[in-house]
Amino acid sequence: MRDPERTRASILGAAFDEIYHRGFHDTSVNEIVGKTTLTKGAFFHYFSTKxxxxxxxxxxxxxxxxxxxxxxxxxxxxxxxxxxxxxxxxxxxxxxxxxxxxxxxxxxxxxxxxxxxxxxxxxxxxxxxxxxxxxxxxxxxxxxxxxxxxxxxxxxxxxxxxxxxxxxxxxxxxxxxxxxxxxxxxxxxxxxxxxxxxxxxxxxx
Amino acid sequence: MRDPERTRASILGAAFDEIYHRGFHDTSVNEIVGKTTLTKGAFFHYFSTKxxxxxxxxxxxxxxxxxxxxxxxxxxxxxxxxxxxxxxxxxxxxxxxxxxxxxxxxxxxxxxxxxxxxxxxxxxxxxxxxxxxxxxxxxxxxxxxxxxxxxxxxxxxxxxxxxxxxxxxxxxxxxxxxxxxxxxxxxxxxxxxxxxxxxxxxxxx
DNA sequence: TGGTTAATATACCATTTGGTATGATAACTA
DNA sequence: TAGTTATCATACCAAATGGTATATTAACCA
The missing domain is CATH 1.10.357.10 (Tetracycline Repressor, domain 2)
Structure with a gap:
């Protein structure tokens, strides 16, 4: 049921979208994970920092x-x-x-x-x-x-x-x-x- | 001793400089007034918001x-x-x-x-x-x-x-x-x- | 001169932020 | 199957942020 590659890709995709719309500084990690089905824990598992x-x-x-x-x-x-x-x-x-x-x-x-x-x-x-x-x-x-x-x-x-x-x-x-x-x-x-x-x-x- | 025009101009100048260097979002009001001889009170007297x-x-x-x-x-x-x-x-x-x-x-x-x-x-x-x-x-x-x-x-x-x-x-x-x-x-x-x-x-x- | 207003300072606050500590669960391996 | 690890969730935190409330001081005006 778990698919790490997919998970990472979904974070990356959501982040790109949000950053493209609002800029890097104005996009929070919470907003990014909010666009996915995941949580902050998953985010910082794949990316050690914003x-x-x-x-x-x-x-x-x-x-x-x-x-x-x-x-x-x-x-x-x-x-x-x-x-x-x-x-x-x-x-x-x-x-x-x-x-x-x-x-x-x-x-x-x-x-x-x-x-x-x-x-x-x-x-x-x-x-x-x-x-x-x-x-x-x-x-x-x-x-x-x-x-x-x-x-x-x-x-x-x-x-x-x-x-x-x-x-x-x-x-x-x-x-x-x-x-x-x-x-x-x-x-x-x-x-x-x-x-x-x-x-x-x-x-x- | 007070010179409102000069005060406003100095805030505007410091703000432009700081924003030019670090971007609008990454520049805080505290940093701007820190570059001048003034305080946050003066800032919000001249500009009701950032x-x-x-x-x-x-x-x-x-x-x-x-x-x-x-x-x-x-x-x-x-x-x-x-x-x-x-x-x-x-x-x-x-x-x-x-x-x-x-x-x-x-x-x-x-x-x-x-x-x-x-x-x-x-x-x-x-x-x-x-x-x-x-x-x-x-x-x-x-x-x-x-x-x-x-x-x-x-x-x-x-x-x-x-x-x-x-x-x-x-x-x-x-x-x-x-x-x-x-x-x-x-x-x-x-x-x-x-x-x-x-x-x-x-x-x- | 006294009082009103404009100009500036100080102290404070609610919210948001990136990040962490830790817990839970799925998956893989021996 | 037992145990180890990778994957993800939850709860929390210190710091910084924009903004406010209020105090203080200088300037102007009647």
């Missing part, structure tokens, strides 16, 4: 979320630059209004905790580094395949793209206006097209 | 900061687009490393409080709307004067520019690497140049 729970969210939930939403889908596109543009659009379309108003979970936690706790800082930094590096890989491939002008710097573009993806969420959260999302989408699209080119015919075969 | 203090910070401190840092300096440039680029550079250069690690005060407070308290949300939204609108004015002027291509949408560009200005701070805060700031600066510059043009000779005179 901060430890936060670390687990960064390490497991946020990292996985970034990969699932922003990175893995890119593999399906022949032109990675088109992939980045399309995915951005898809995410706008598929994100419910409620989440728009809540912003990006990674950015929320970073702004709140990064300058206050060095362990949080390192873990959240790692997630963003991963996000950027994986984006950079696709941009490097895009340049090699001739979709990008030869003088573009993939790392620089990756940093800019990720910053826009996060910044767009942050701004929409603040302004509470989904139209702004489309406006920013248009600008990012314009920027990426300005550094793109039609791929020349490959020498291969 | 939230009220936060509202005052948004209304007075943050709004003034945006105007002073991002808007007013633009008046000195003949080409507003060049002004935006130059100011961005100047702010990178003049912002101390400590502040880089703390991010943008407006963004910090927004991410933490906007989805939790509707009054905060409205006040912070107003600050950002002002930021965008004032930027838009300069971009409109730039287009009229021929510095921007005629088909650019000043509102759209303004939203993008402000998002980059804020998002850059957020990303640098997360990555703790000032070099990233220059990387983002380069991308913004490239973007703005891609929608610029050499001004045609005016018909005037």
């Amino acid at each position: 901060n430890d729970l936060g670390y687990a969210i960064a390490d497991e939930v946020l990292k996985e979320m970034v990969l699932e939403r922003w990175i893995r889908p890119l593999a399906a596109y022949k032109n990675p630059v088109q992939g980045i543009i399309s995915r951005f659009r898809k995410i706008i379309e598929s994100t419910p209004d409620e989440h728009m108003a809540l912003g990006c979970p990674l950015n929320n936690l970073t702004q709140e905790m990064s300058s206050v706790d060095p362990v949080f800082r390192e873990k959240l930094r790692a997630v963003m580094q991963l996000w950027i590096s994986e984006t950079e890989k696709y941009l490097t491939k895009a340049r090699e395949q001739g979709y990008l002008k030869p003088d573009v710097n993939p790392r620089q573009v990756a940093e800019f793209v990720v910053m826009v993806e996060e910044g767009a969420f942050a701004m929409v959260k603040n302004l509470r206006d989904k139209k702004v999302y489309w406006s920013l989408y248009g600008s990012l699209k314009g920027y990426l097209e300005s550094i793109s080119q039609k791929p020349t015919e490959q020498l291969s075969a | 939230n009220d203090l936060g509202y005052a910070i948004a209304d007075e401190v943050l709004k003034e900061m945006v105007l002073e840092r991002w808007i007013r300096p633009l008046a000195a440039y003949k080409n507003p687009v060049q002004g935006i680029i130059s100011r961005f550079r100047k702010i990178i250069e003049s912002t101390p490393d400590e502040h880089m690690a703390l991010g943008c005060p407006l963004n910090n407070l927004t991410q933490e409080m906007s989805s939790v308290d509707p009054v905060f949300r409205e006040k912070l939204r107003a600050v950002m709307q002002l930021w965008i609108s004032e930027t838009e004015k300069y971009l409109t002027k730039a287009r009229e004067q021929g510095y921007l291509k005629p088909d650019v949408n000043p509102r759209q560009v303004a939203e993008f520019v402000v998002m980059v200005e804020e998002g850059a701070f957020a990303m640098v805060k997360n990555l703790r690497d000032k070099k990233v700031y220059w990387s983002l600066y380069g991308s913004l510059k490239g973007y703005l140049e891609s929608i610029s043009q050499k001004p045609t000779e005016q018909l005037s005179a």
